[in-house]
Amino acid sequence: FSQNSDFFLRILTLKSELKKKFTCGCRYVSKAAPKTQLEYDYDGPSMKTSVPGPRSQNVGAVNFFCNYEESRGNYLVDVDNNRMLDVYTQISSIPIGYNHPALLKLMANPNHLSTLVNRPALGILPPENFPDKLTESLLSVSPSGMTRVQTMACGSCSNENAYKAMFIWYRNKERGHNMPSDEDVSTCMINKAPGCPDLSILSFNGGFHGRTMGCLATTHSKAIHKLDVPSFDWPMAPFPRLQYPLEEFTRENAQEEARCLEETEDVIVKWRQKGNPVAGIVIEPIQAEGGDNHASPDFFKGLRNIARKHGCAFHVDEVQTGGGATGKYWAHEHWGMDDPADIVSFSKKLLTGGYYHKDELQPYRIFNTWMGDPSKNLLLAEVLNVIRRENLLEEVTRSGKALLNGLYDLQAQYPGILSRARGQGTFCAIDICDDATRNSILLKARDKGVLLGGCGDRSIRFRPALIFKEYHVHIFLNIFNDVLAEHK
Numbered sequence: 001f002s003q004n005s006d007f008f009l010r011i012l013t014l015k016s017e018l019k020k021k022f023t024c025g026c027r028y029v030s031k032a033a034p035k036t037q038l039e040y041d042y043d044g045p046s047m048k049t050s051v052p053g054p055r056s057q058n059v060g061a062v063n064f065f066c067n068y069e070e071s072r073g074n075y076l077v078d079v080d081n082n083r084m085l086d087v088y089t090q091i092s093s094i095p096i097g098y099n100h101p102a103l104l105k106l107m108a109n110p111n112h113l114s115t116l117v118n119r120p121a122l123g124i125l126p127p128e129n130f131p132d133k134l135t136e137s138l139l140s141v142s143p144s145g146m147t148r149v150q151t152m153a154c155g156s157c158s159n160e161n162a163y164k165a166m167f168i169w170y171r172n173k174e175r176g177h178n179m180p181s182d183e184d185v186s187t188c189m190i191n192k193a194p195g196c197p198d199l200s201i202l203s204f205n206g207g208f209h210g211r212t213m214g215c216l217a218t219t220h221s222k223a224i225h226k227l228d229v230p231s232f233d234w235p236m237a238p239f240p241r242l243q244y245p246l247e248e249f250t251r252e253n254a255q256e257e258a259r260c261l262e263e264t265e266d267v268i269v270k271w272r273q274k275g276n277p278v279a280g281i282v283i284e285p286i287q288a289e290g291g292d293n294h295a296s297p298d299f300f301k302g303l304r305n306i307a308r309k310h311g312c313a314f315h316v317d318e319v320q321t322g323g324g325a326t327g328k329y330w331a332h333e334h335w336g337m338d339d340p341a342d343i344v345s346f347s348k349k350l351l352t353g354g355y356y357h358k359d360e361l362q363p364y365r366i367f368n369t370w371m372g373d374p375s376k377n378l379l380l381a382e383v384l385n386v387i388r389r390e391n392l393l394e395e396v397t398r399s400g401k402a403l404l405n406g407l408y409d410l411q412a413q414y415p416g417i418l419s420r421a422r423g424q425g426t427f428c429a430i431d432i433c434d435d436a437t438r439n440s441i442l443l444k445a446r447d448k449g450v451l452l453g454g455c456g457d458r459s460i461r462f463r464p465a466l467i468f469k470e471y472h473v474h475i476f477l478n479i480f481n482d483v484l485a486e487h488k
Contacts, residue, residue, distance in 0.1 A: 038467060040101050041073030044475055045449025046083040053080030071098035074465055074472050076451060084446065087476055088453040092288070092320050092463035093348040095383050096392070100467075106382045115375050122151065122371040130374060137381040138354065141329045143316075143344045144337070146356035151372030155319035155347035156210030159282070161366050162343045162355040163201055163214045166280035166313040168363040171197060173311070199279040200232070200271055202264070202312070204239040206290030206456075209282060209317055218282055221290035221456070235271045235278065237264040239287060240295045244420045257299040261306065268310050280313040280343075281306075285331035288320040291456020292429030294422055297335040304340065313361065316341040323349025324387060324466050327397040327425035334424060349466075351383065352376035392466040400425040402470045403462060406477040414484050420459075428462040429455065437487060444483045450476055 056064035056079060070077040074097055076086040086094070096103070106112065120127060138149045150165075152158040172178040180195070188195025203209065203218035210216065211225060217232040219225055238260045243249035268278045283303065287293035307314040321331035323346070332340045342361055347353040352372050387393065400423060407421035407430050420431040432438035438458045445452050455461045464472070 038073050038097075038469075040099065041097070041467075042075045042083055045075070045085050045479070046081075047447065047449050048082050049080045051078060051080075051082055051084070051446045053078060053082060055079040068098065073097040073099075074468055082449070084449050084451045085472065085475055085479075086451045087462050087464045087468070088451045089463050089465050091348070091453065092325065093351075094465050095323055095349040095351065096386050097465040097467045100386065102382055102386050103379060106379065112375075112378060115378055119370065119373060119375070121369050122374070123367045127374055130377075133374065133377045133381060137377045137384060138350070138352075138356075140384060143330050143332065143341065143356055145339050145341075145358065146344060148359060148362060149356050150354050150366060151377070152347075152353035152355070152368075153370055153372060154353045155345070156212045156215050157368070158319065158345040158347055158353040158355050159209045159215045159218075159315075159317060160212045161368075162315055162345050162357070163218075163280065163282070165355075165357060165361050165363050165366060166201070166315060166343065167197075167199055168365065169313060169361045170199060170279035170311075198276045200234040200276050201315075202235045202237060202267060202271070202278045202281045204237050204283055204287070206239050206287045206293055207282070207284060207317075208287070208289035209284075209319075221287075233276060235267045237267050239283075239290075239293055240299060242294060244422060253296070254298075257295060257302070261299065261302045264303065265306050265310070268306070268312065272310075278310065278312050280315050282315040282317055284317045285321050285334075286326075286424065286427060288461065289455055291459045292422065292427075292461050293456075294424070297337075300332070300335050300340075301337060304337065307342075313342045315343040315345065317345050319345055319347045319353075321427060322346040324393050324396060325349065325425055325427040325463065327393055327400060329393070331424065331427070351380045387466060390467075395469060396425045396466055399464075399468050399470055399473055400428065402473040403428055403476075406473060410477070410481060410484060413481075414488060417484060417487055423462070426462060426464050426468055429459045432458050432460060434458055441483055441487065444486065445480060448479050448483060450479050 052064040056062070065079040067077045067079050067081070074085055075083050076098065077083050107116075115127070122130065134149060134151070138151070142149070150161065152161060184195040186195065187193060201214070201218055203220065205220050207218060208221040209218045211219070214232070216226055216229055217234050220236055240253070240257045240260045242253045242256065246253065271278050281303065285300070304314055316332050318330055318332065323329065326334065328334060330344065332344070343355050343357045345355040354372060403426055404421060404423050407418070407428065411418040411421050411430065417433050417437065418430055422429055432441060435458050438454055438460060442452050442454060442460065453461050453463065
């Protein structure tokens with residue numbers, strides 16, 4: 001034994017180091033969450049090459065090519081067999097992970113072949129069971145005060161058509177009825193008033209609502225989205241810029257929100273005076289693409305009251321925040337309002353697009369060929385069954401707390417790199433000291449097996465699936481800590 005004591009000592013040391021490395025505990029959290037392995041999930045990242053690997057090189061704007069057949073649960077696999085913990089999930093659009101068994105079983109059912117093969121023009125020739133499927137899926141999670149839903153294909157067309165609905169509603173209100181005059185009909189054909197009225201949608205600095213023409217006029221997150229594209233003369237109001245930690249800046253943040261509300265009302269008055277009144281207000285509960293910017297429930301309540309006071313429709317854009325990532329189906333539920341909106345748009349985690357609306361915003365002139373896809377409603381109904389059966393909203397709340405606490409710890413450990421950790425549920429973000437460091441961290445994390453996304457000028461946003469458990473949080477925090485240590 002004495003001859004081999006050094007060898008055994010090295011073995012014991014290596015064993016101890018491996019245990020530290022692969023345990024589910026986080027290196028800077030005193031007690032780790034127990035490992036609760038999903039049957040259809042992998043046990044961790046596994047990297048064979050840098051990303052993009054050899055088979056994904058020279059692909060332009062594409063990050064890398066994926067092997068979706070081998071991807072499972074919280075893990076995305078690329079064509080070079082790199083397995084990455086996906087904390088970005090296709091820009092927040094994967095609700096219950098990759099290849100969930102419940103969805104695979106659903107798609108294997110031959111009774112659903114007709115739904116998959118035949119895509120109808122829903123506005124004129126819907127399938128017999130479509131109303132029942134809507135009741136089972138989208139209408140089962142309707143926002144408060146909403147009893148109607150209009151399906152669409154994506155987030156941009158959802159918002160674009162919601163804007164049209166608000167304009168039609170506003171003009172019908174002005175006329176006192178919904179029958180246009182002969183002059184309305186004739187002038188609209190040559191793009192002139194009164195048929196094409198001078199009306200506007202008010203949006204907010206930092207907001208993102210899509211890349212179609214109307215949506216782009218209300219998008220103010222990055223110049224590259226808007227460059228070279230003509231736009232409407234529509235107003236923009238300031239979105240609050242809160243200071244963190246929130247509990248240390250209560251007075252300052254309240255003053256900031258009051259300032260923004262006052263300026264919003266001033267803008268509405270100004271645009272009415274210039275002959276381009278605001279027909280609707282559109283806002284995200286959390287500005288996502290613009291930098292994960294939050295505001296308090298009091299701010300949104302004040303904004304709702306301003307909309308009522310000035311006769312504007314109030315449109316809450318939940319394309320990215322809807323579907324459970326904040327711990328509730330709708331982020332605006334955290335406001336605690338009985339009548340939060342006139343229109344709520346959705347897409348991404350709801351798998352299809354569309355918007356909920358009040359009865360009075362039911363125009364019969366919203367139309368396109370597809371108006372959604374029944375196969376996506378079929379999938380969504382099963383996704384909602386999984387969310388309820390597995391109590392995933394409660395899971396999101398638990399995982400989100402662990403994630404945010406971990407970000408707070410890292411923020412304290414790396415104050416020169418990280419700041420302003422914030423979030424609701426697992427819909428979280430943190431600021432990096434500068435854009436170059438942010439981009440370097442994203443790439444290094446990817447090469448270590450974690451997929452993340454940026455937003456705003458220098459933020460990293462976290463958008464895991466609803467099946468992201470505390471165990472996955474700690475895997476991520478360990479790797480993120482390693483990446484940050486290299487930048488310290």
